[in-house]
Amino acid sequence: MNRGKTSTRVLFGLAALLALLPLGIESKSMLILLTQIFLYAVFAMSYDILLGYTGIISFGHAMFFGIGAYTTGIWMSKWEASLLSLWLALVTSVILTGLVSYVIGALSLRLKSHYYAMLTLAFAGLFFVLAEKWRSLTKGNDGFTFPIPDVLRDRTALYWLALVFLLVSFWLLRRFTESPVGKVLQAIRENEQRTESLGYDVLRYKIIASIVAGVMAGMSGVMYALTLRFVNTAVFSTNVTLDALLMTIIGGVGTLYGGFIGAALILLAHTLLTDLAGVHWIFERWMIFFGGVYILAVMFFPQGIMGTIRQWRQKKKQATKLAGQPE
Amino acid sequence: MDVLLNLTINGLATGCLIFLLAAGLSLIFGLMDVLNFAHGAIFAWGAYAGGWFYMETGSFVLGIAGAVVVGVLLGLALERWIIKPVYGNHVSQILITLGVLLVLNECIKVLFGPNQISVEPPALLRDSWMVGGVILIKYRLFVIAAGVLVFMGLHYVLKHTRLGLIVRAGVMNREMVEALGINIKRVFLFVFLLGSGMAALGGMLFAPYSGVIHAEIGMDYGILAFIVVVIGGMGSLGGSALAAVLVGLLGAFMAYYVPSAALAVNMLLMLVILMFRPTGLAGGKGA
Numbered sequence: 001m002n003r004g005k006t007s008t009r010v011l012f013g014l015a016a017l018l019a020l021l022p023l024g025i026e027s028k029s030m031l032i033l034l035t036q037i038f039l040y041a042v043f044a045m046s047y048d049i050l051l052g053y054t055g056i057i058s059f060g061h062a063m064f065f066g067i068g069a070y071t072t073g074i075w076m077s078k079w080e081a082s083l084l085s086l087w088l089a090l091v092t093s094v095i096l097t098g099l100v101s102y103v104i105g106a107l108s109l110r111l112k113s114h115y116y117a118m119l120t121l122a123f124a125g126l127f128f129v130l131a132e133k134w135r136s137l138t139k140g141n142d143g144f145t146f147p148i149p150d151v152l153r154d155r156t157a158l159y160w161l162a163l164v165f166l167l168v169s170f171w172l173l174r175r176f177t178e179s180p181v182g183k184v185l186q187a188i189r190e191n192e193q194r195t196e197s198l199g200y201d202v203l204r205y206k207i208i209a210s211i212v213a214g215v216m217a218g219m220s221g222v223m224y225a226l227t228l229r230f231v232n233t234a235v236f237s238t239n240v241t242l243d244a245l246l247m248t249i250i251g252g253v254g255t256l257y258g259g260f261i262g263a264a265l266i267l268l269a270h271t272l273l274t275d276l277a278g279v280h281w282i283f284e285r286w287m288i289f290f291g292g293v294y295i296l297a298v299m300f301f302p303q304g305i306m307g308t309i310r311q312w313r314q315k316k317k318q319a320t321k322l323a324g325q326p327e
Numbered sequence: 328m329d330v331l332l333n334l335t336i337n338g339l340a341t342g343c344l345i346f347l348l349a350a351g352l353s354l355i356f357g358l359m360d361v362l363n364f365a366h367g368a369i370f371a372w373g374a375y376a377g378g379w380f381y382m383e384t385g386s387f388v389l390g391i392a393g394a395v396v397v398g399v400l401l402g403l404a405l406e407r408w409i410i411k412p413v414y415g416n417h418v419s420q421i422l423i424t425l426g427v428l429l430v431l432n433e434c435i436k437v438l439f440g441p442n443q444i445s446v447e448p449p450a451l452l453r454d455s456w457m458v459g460g461v462i463l464i465k466y467r468l469f470v471i472a473a474g475v476l477v478f479m480g481l482h483y484v485l486k487h488t489r490l491g492l493i494v495r496a497g498v499m500n501r502e503m504v505e506a507l508g509i510n511i512k513r514v515f516l517f518v519f520l521l522g523s524g525m526a527a528l529g530g531m532l533f534a535p536y537s538g539v540i541h542a543e544i545g546m547d548y549g550i551l552a553f554i555v556v557v558i559g560g561m562g563s564l565g566g567s568a569l570a571a572v573l574v575g576l577l578g579a580f581m582a583y584y585v586p587s588a589a590l591a592v593n594m595l596l597m598l599v600i601l602m603f604r605p606t607g608l609a610g611g612k613g614a
Contacts (some may be wrong), residue, residue: 057421111605113417114362118557119601121550122594129591238546242429249422285437291430298423299412 018163022156031155032227033271037264038162039223042169044247044259046216051245052254053177054209055189057113060120062240063127064101064214066233068093068221070131070138073146073231081147086226093218101214105207121238128236143232152226165223166260169216173256176212185209186254217244246294252304261305266290329461334579340467342575343474344536347529348548349555349567350481351522357498357562359515361410362417364424366526367549368431369405371542373398373527374534375439378446381531387449391531398527399520401431406519428545435542443541446534470532477525478568485564494518498562526552554597559607566609 018034025031043065050056072089079085108119131138138144152158176182184205187195196202225231234240243266251262273286301308352366376397381390409427413419447453448466455464485491493514497504505511533548534540555574559566574593581589600607 055418057418107602111601114421115557115601115605117421118553119598122554122597125594126591126598129594132590133587242425245422245425285433288430288433288437291426291433295409295423295426295430298419298426302419 015163015167019160022159028155031159033267035155035159035162035227036224037260037267038166039220039227040243040247040263040267041166041260042223043217043220044244044251044263045169045173045256046213046220046259047244047248048253048256048259049173049177049185049209049213049216051248052252052258053182053189054185054206055192056109056206056209057117058120058210058213059117059238059241060104060122060124061213061217061244062236062238063124064097064217065221065224065240065244066127066131066235067096067100068218068223069225069231069235070221071096071218072222072225073144074137076148076225077144077146081149083149083151086149086152086222090219090222093222094215097214097218098211101211102207105210109206109210110203124236124238124241128233131233131236138233141233143230143234145230146225148226148229158227162223162227165219169219170256170260173212173216177256181205181208189254246290249294249304250290250297252306252308252310253302255304255306255310258304258306265305330583332461334583335576336463336467336471338576338579339572340470340474340536340575341578342572343471344529344533345548345551345555345575346474346568346571347477347525347532348552349559349571350478350564351518351525352552353556353559353561353563353567354494354498354518355515355522356556358494358501358511358518359414359497360417360501361414362420362424363405363410363522364421364549364553365405365409365427365431366424366522366552367547368428368545369398369401369523369526370530370533370548370552371435371540371545372401372431373530374446374540374544375435375444375530375542377527377531378444378534378540379439381446381449387451391528394527394531395524398523398525398530401527402520402523403516405523406516410519428549432542432545435545439542441542443539445539447538448535452535466535470536473528473532477528478564481564490514490517551593554593557607558597558600560609561607563607563609566607569608 021034022031043061046064047058047061050058050061071093072086075085075089075092079088104120104123108116111119132140152161177185184195184200185208187198187200188202188205192202221235224235247262247266248259249262250265251260252258269290270286273289274284277284297304303311348366348370352363355361355363355366373394377390377394379390380393381387384390405427409423410420413423452466452469455462457463483491485495493504493509493511497511497514501511530544533544551574555570556567558574559568559570574596577592577596578589581592
């Protein structure tokens with residue numbers, strides 16, 4: 001119980017610090033970078049619901065991100081750039097991502113892990129092709145820029161919005177993972193057969209997990225579109241899914257915080273290393289470093305940064321408990 | 328009529344290349360239950376390394392040999408260091424080989440530059456024949472011949488040698504083969520190296536076929552190979568061949584008649600087949 005309280009306090013402190021940060025930061029690009037970290041953190045957390053909590057590998061997470069980004073862009077450019085259309089974009093993307101993740105989940109979650117991974121890749125590929133070909137709506141590969149509500153044109157306001165979005169999403173997802181449904185998901189991850197034999201409808205729970213993950217990913221797509229004020233088919237590309245995968249694994253699977261840490265690490269390192277490209281061209285190929293770290297993480301730290309810390313803390317706690325016991 | 332024939336030859340040649348890539352992948356999965364997403368990267372490495380040897384020495388044969396050697400060496404390193412620690416764990420296999428794919432692709436950009444490279448067919452195969460109004464491009468016929476030869480060789484090894492017997496038995500029931508005292512790990516290593524060599528060969532033959540190569544072919548064709556393996560049924564050589572030719576032909580015809588749908592046709596094919604036959608056309612194992 002005590003640990004729960006301290007971590008809540010730490011969280012509140014961190015949130016307050018992040019909220020005050022824009023007052024001390026002059027650089028616009030830094031604010032944008034932080035805003036992006038927040039929204040990618042939510043994206044990675046949503047992926048963690050699948051990978052870390054339920055043990056499902058999806059290769060199609062980009063499609064939900066893309067749906068969110070495109071609905072925002074389309075509402076803003078075809079209708080008007082008001083808070084009302086932002087609201088409508090949010091509602092539309094929740095409905096769309098919910099529907100799509102339900103249909104795909106119901107169709108393919110009964111397959112084995114690798115078949116499911118391939119099928120999600122195929123579905124995401126179809127969305128990519130659809131976005132490329134439906135030029136009247138998406139302008140294809142060129143993409144389009146769009147206006148956003150005046151209030152959010154201020155980078156600091158957008159920063160705060162992203163921060164609130166991150167905190168609310170984190171709170172919601174944590175409630176979800178700690179709910180009875182979340183516990184069943186973790187049981188599925190640990191042992192699917194046993195969970196099934198206990199009488200749980202495993203498929204139904206997996207579909208719930210994929211809907212929650214899909215809807216959250218869609219909302220991070222909405223935030224992404226707001227930050228960039230531009231959208232093109234790249235939001236549907238496999239690389240977007242890979243980003244979520246790398247962030248989740250490096251940050252730590254099954255922890256939620258891990259998504260934030262992974263997103264921060266990867267985006268910061270990406271910016272830093274790209275800046276260093278002027279010093280030596282090898283930094284241009286920063287994916288080599290990350291790929292290497294990622295491979296080592298899968299091999300030696302399958303829990304990622306947060307998971308390893310948590311494991312280490314639990315061990316220490318057990319050790320003190322044991323030492324405290326009378327012989 | 329000549330259009331139909333040309334498209335068919337086109338499709339068959341592409342199918343043969345995809346077969347070279349998919350067959351190894353399928354055997355590796357069927358025998359050892361390992362999902363190797365880095366397979367496409369070996370294809371790309373075969374294309375680049377082979378192209379490099381070919382351009383440095385001027386000999387196409389040496390290029391092919393170089394590509395195969397590089398492919399086998401990569402396969403050896405991959406099996407020893409990457410795959411071995413994650414036997415029996417699908418999730419880790421998918422994650423880790425995906426990382427290898429990323430790293431190997433980036434390494435190509437570091438070594439050979441990020442821009443695409445053009446590779447020409449050797450002088451002997453550069454032209455085409457005119458047979459009764461039909462243009463037969465020599466290199467395409469050569470690729471088809473190579474694919475058929477490899478298929479026949481592989482078929483012979485699998486069906487008529489002791490090693491092939493062990494591999495086939497291993498695909499069907501690994502525990503039984505192990506119980507008979509056969510070191511299936513060594514057999515697997517052999518299949519893995521064979522698969523990697525074939526993938527690199529496919530990449531090398533692909534380079535002059537498409538004319539230009541870029542690092543992304545590892546990802547693109549890796550995915551295509553997986554689609555083919557899934558359609559054909561994992562672990563089945565015949566299924567892979569059938570599916571590769573099907574995908575090649577379908578791709579060629581769609582690109583000509585319905586170009587807007589060509590990009591999605593493989594995905595749709597896989598979706599439809601998996602919905603109705605979750606184990607693929609020739610698969611009995613799995614799902």
